[in-house]
Amino acid sequence: MAGKQQERVNVEGHELTLTNLGKIIYPETGTTKAEVLEYYAAVAPFLIPAAANRPVTRKRWVNGVGTAEHPGQVFFQKNLEDSAPKWIPRAAIEHSDHTNVYPMVNNLATLTWMAQIASLEIHVPQWQVDPSGKPLRPDRFVLDLDPGPGAGLPECVEVAKLARSILQDMGMDPVPVTSGSKGIHLYTGLDGTLKSEQVSAFAKELARALESDHPDLVVSDMKKSLRHGKVLVDWSQNSGNKTTIVPYSLRGKAHPTVAAPRTWRELASPSLDHLDYLAVMKRVATGKDHFAPISDRHLPPHGEDENDGDARERVVTVENRLAKYVGMRDPGKTPEPFPSSSAVSASSQTGRSSSGQPKPGDPPPPGGIFVIQEHHARRYHLDLRLEHNGVLASWALPRGVPETPERNNLAVHTEDHPMEYATFAGVIPKGEYGAGTMTIWDRGEYTCEKWRDDKEVIATLTGEPGGGLGGTKRLALINTGQNWLIHLMKEQPGVRRKSPGSPPKASSPETAPSPPTPMPNYTPMLATSGTIADLRGDDWLYELKWDGIRAIITGTEGKIRLMSRNGNDLTATYPELTDRSCWPDGDFVADGEIVALGKGSRPDFGRLQQRMNLVKAGDIERARASVPVQLMLFDLLHDDGTDLSGLPFRERRERLSGFADRLRKGCPLHLSMVLDHDVEDLMASAGELGLEGVMAKKADSRYVIGRRSRSWIKLKLEQSQEVVVGGWRPGAGARGGTFGALLLGVPDGDKLHYVGRVGTGFKDWQLRDVMEHLEPRVVSESPFADIPREDAAGATWVRPELVAEVTFGEWTGPGRLRHPVWRGWRPDKSPEDVSQPN
Numbered sequence: 001m002a003g004k005q006q007e008r009v010n011v012e013g014h015e016l017t018l019t020n021l022g023k024i025i026y027p028e029t030g031t032t033k034a035e036v037l038e039y040y041a042a043v044a045p046f047l048i049p050a051a052a053n054r055p056v057t058r059k060r061w062v063n064g065v066g067t068a069e070h071p072g073q074v075f076f077q078k079n080l081e082d083s084a085p086k087w088i089p090r091a092a093i094e095h096s097d098h099t100n101v102y103p104m105v106n107n108l109a110t111l112t113w114m115a116q117i118a119s120l121e122i123h124v125p126q127w128q129v130d131p132s133g134k135p136l137r138p139d140r141f142v143l144d145l146d147p148g149p150g151a152g153l154p155e156c157v158e159v160a161k162l163a164r165s166i167l168q169d170m171g172m173d174p175v176p177v178t179s180g181s182k183g184i185h186l187y188t189g190l191d192g193t194l195k196s197e198q199v200s201a202f203a204k205e206l207a208r209a210l211e212s213d214h215p216d217l218v219v220s221d222m223k224k225s226l227r228h229g230k231v232l233v234d235w236s237q238n239s240g241n242k243t244t245i246v247p248y249s250l251r252g253k254a255h256p257t258v259a260a261p262r263t264w265r266e267l268a269s270p271s272l273d274h275l276d277y278l279a280v281m282k283r284v285a286t287g288k289d290h291f292a293p294i295s296d297r298h299l300p301p302h303g304e305d306e307n308d309g310d311a312r313e314r315v316v317t318v319e320n321r322l323a324k325y326v327g328m329r330d331p332g333k334t335p336e337p338f339p340s341s342s343a344v345s346a347s348s349q350t351g352r353s354s355s356g357q358p359k360p361g362d363p364p365p366p367g368g369i370f371v372i373q374e375h376h377a378r379r380y381h382l383d384l385r386l387e388h389n390g391v392l393a394s395w396a397l398p399r400g401v402p403e404t405p406e407r408n409n410l411a412v413h414t415e416d417h418p419m420e421y422a423t424f425a426g427v428i429p430k431g432e433y434g435a436g437t438m439t440i441w442d443r444g445e446y447t448c449e450k451w452r453d454d455k456e457v458i459a460t461l462t463g464e465p466g467g468g469l470g471g472t473k474r475l476a477l478i479n480t481g482q483n484w485l486i487h488l489m490k491e492q493p494g495v496r497r498k499s500p501g502s503p504p505k506a507s508s509p510e511t512a513p514s515p516p517t518p519m520p521n522y523t524p525m526l527a528t529s530g531t532i533a534d535l536r537g538d539d540w541l542y543e544l545k546w547d548g549i550r551a552i553i554t555g556t557e558g559k560i561r562l563m564s565r566n567g568n569d570l571t572a573t574y575p576e577l578t579d580r581s582c583w584p585d586g587d588f589v590a591d592g593e594i595v596a597l598g599k600g601s602r603p604d605f606g607r608l609q610q611r612m613n614l615v616k617a618g619d620i621e622r623a624r625a626s627v628p629v630q631l632m633l634f635d636l637l638h639d640d641g642t643d644l645s646g647l648p649f650r651e652r653r654e655r656l657s658g659f660a661d662r663l664r665k666g667c668p669l670h671l672s673m674v675l676d677h678d679v680e681d682l683m684a685s686a687g688e689l690g691l692e693g694v695m696a697k698k699a700d701s702r703y704v705i706g707r708r709s710r711s712w713i714k715l716k717l718e719q720s721q722e723v724v725v726g727g728w729r730p731g732a733g734a735r736g737g738t739f740g741a742l743l744l745g746v747p748d749g750d751k752l753h754y755v756g757r758v759g760t761g762f763k764d765w766q767l768r769d770v771m772e773h774l775e776p777r778v779v780s781e782s783p784f785a786d787i788p789r790e791d792a793a794g795a796t797w798v799r800p801e802l803v804a805e806v807t808f809g810e811w812t813g814p815g816r817l818r819h820p821v822w823r824g825w826r827p828d829k830s831p832e833d834v835s836q837p838n
């Protein structure tokens with residue numbers, strides 16, 4: 001194409017004349033119109049889902065963008081010109097005094113037409129329109145982090161991390177986009193229940209909260225006089241009348257930069273910069289779409305002309321449903337099947353999939369095939385997949401299929417999988433998404449009684465003879481609004497066989513084991529914080545660092561006891577971990593971490609806080625239902641009457657592996673896997689998964705009871721610090737009646753050395769919880785030796801007894817925490833355990 005000045009092309013059945021292909025659009029790089037067209041063709045599979053069904057405002061540079069010194073003339077266009085092809089999808093939007101007809105980028109042909117007329121920048125609102133052109137409620141939330149004079153991308157990254165922490169506490173998982181101009185756009189998906197005014201109000205409050213807690217870094221007012229050296233958190237783009245450049249769009253800058261979705265790992269790089277179109281073309285060639293978690297939530301494109309037919313609509317719909325699956329996997333690194341476009345096209349031409357799925361608009365399917373796969377990933381689970389509209393709708397079952405109607409198990413709705421996945425069994429390599437062994441637990445066909453998308457599925461599954469399901473089972477999948485549950489219906493077509501994981505019957509008195517010998521009293525070995533540089537010259541084994549509470553587990557006949565690192569008995573607090581039938585027979589002592597899983601099945605320390613410090617049986621049971629916990633085992637200290645603490649760590653791990661094989665399946669007990677990877681790759685993977693870091697342990701190290709050792713090194717992705725709370729400053733606005741910020745210190749003799757104040761990272765329930773902990777400890781005098789007057793003004797002081805943990809950016813000159821964010825209480829620590837790193 002680059003060698004021609006004009007070309008007649010057919011794009012998706014539409015004829016287009018491409019002219020002036022050798023014209024220079026970006027003079028400083030010599031980028032031509034042909035190269036712009038080539039770029040948009042390459043990113044179309046990723047840009048179109050991000051822009052589909054959204055009215056487009058365009059910025060055109062018909063004579064090129066010019067140079068930095070002499071920019072080219074730019075035209076803003078909302079209305080679709082009369083000369084535009086009739087087949088372009090469009091939406092007529094009524095404004096207060098007029099109506100505009102906007103194009104929508106729902107197909108490659110429209111995107112090609114826009115590039116041909118030099119519409120380089122594509123801007124869309126945070127809402128879509130329905131097939132009739134009626135605006136829907138917003139399905140995206142965006143923050144535009146815009147650096148003022150004296151600030152740049154590093155400051156934007158710092159603010160992005162602070163905003164991410166708050167949004168994650170609210171159950172959102174933001175995706176960063178380097179804007180291609182100056183700053184960063186931060187996106188999260190919405191469920192479409194809020195009006196634009198409500199979303200804008202929330203965004204404004206979030207921006208103001210960030211400004212209040214970090215006034216030296218953040219500003220929420222757009223006045224230029226206030227922005228020097230700070231980052232403007234522009235919340236206004238959530239207004240129903242505002243638009244934001246769509247991800248993957250070019251910028252009309254002197255250099256052809258792109259609004260490029262990024263990973264949080266990339267944001268941590270000191271060399272972070274905006275990407276140009278060549279770099280983005282290389283990225284999309286891998287098939288990964290980092291914006292898929294946002295764009296995958298959207299409606300399939302509509303507005304195609306009637307000549308496209310149902311076949312085209314079905315292809316686009318299936319491809320969109322599988323965009324997230326494809327974006328999370330690298331076909332060159334994993335043996336997992338990838339969707340075949342030819343197979344999709346063939347099924348769409350007939351209007352049915354290979355198993356008789358209906359065409360769009362037909363009644364819900366009567367059923368199809370199903371598969372349940374046993375997934376030995378970083379935590380064992382089953383994966384249930386049901387054929388639905390040409391893909392396999394999928395749920396992860398951490399506790400498996402329920403064995404009785406009296407117990408509902410968690411079902412985590414995951415990305416749709418291609419039909420080819422129904423026969424997949426193999427090993428997903430370490431370092432890849434879902435790494436581990438996948439086997440088929442059972443498969444067969446199902447009949448569907450009810451299928452309400454995103455709400456409820458009732459189906460009867462008939463498995464293979466000898467399969468894990470045990471015949472035919474009638475199951476329900478129910479969306480509670482917070483998560484999905486899987487339920488075994490009371491009315492069953494058959495009788496369930498006994499599960500292989502069921503506990504053995506109790507021994508008779510004649511065969512009962514002899515009374516166990518007394519167990520040694522073990523206290524945890526403690527790790528030392530370090531860096532990758534500390535690992536040279538030794539044989540190290542690596543595990544992921546679990547973000548929870550340490551526990552020593554002691555098993556004797558008929559009882560499991562849990563003890564925290566500071567000797568507190570946790571047995572009653574976590575009853576799901578103390579079911580004796582879940583554990584192997586015999587006496588043992590193990591070491592592990594109690595975690596609560598949050599969004600994306602990641603350990604969430606803030607969520608775990610809701611299970612701590614509960615003593616009443618009713619409170620524990622309610623919390624257990626809403627916040628189930630898991631136990632990750634990483635060491636075995638005593639087994640079968642033998643003290644193992646003196647053995648090398650490698651040998652203890654071998655014993656632990658055999659021990660874990662005897663855990664009953666379906667219980668919330670898991671082996672923390674040893675990972676055979678380069679440690680730098682592991683740290684990068686941990687960052688992408690949103691985990692805390694990596695634990696490095698010397699292969700020949702003995703278990704040093706109750707002592708800290710450099711044989712265990714914790715490598716954390718972000719800095720954290722244990723602190724003692726010495727007081728609070730009063731809150732205002734939404735926090736009136738509670739606190740605005742907590743005052744923090746580390747022990748220095750009989751006083752506290754003041755290290756700063758924290759006001760972000762708190763969920764609503766934590767505000768009340770913090771006050772309940774602090775109010776009984778109020779005292780008249782400050783426990784700090786050196787708190788500044790401005791921070792002490794209006795403060796209420798407390799006895800320095802409570803330990804908490806915060807994350808932060810860095811230590812400043814006077815020993816203060818820069819931008820601390822609350823993580824939660826540490827009831828397993830005492831003030832004597834707290835110290836500031838040297």
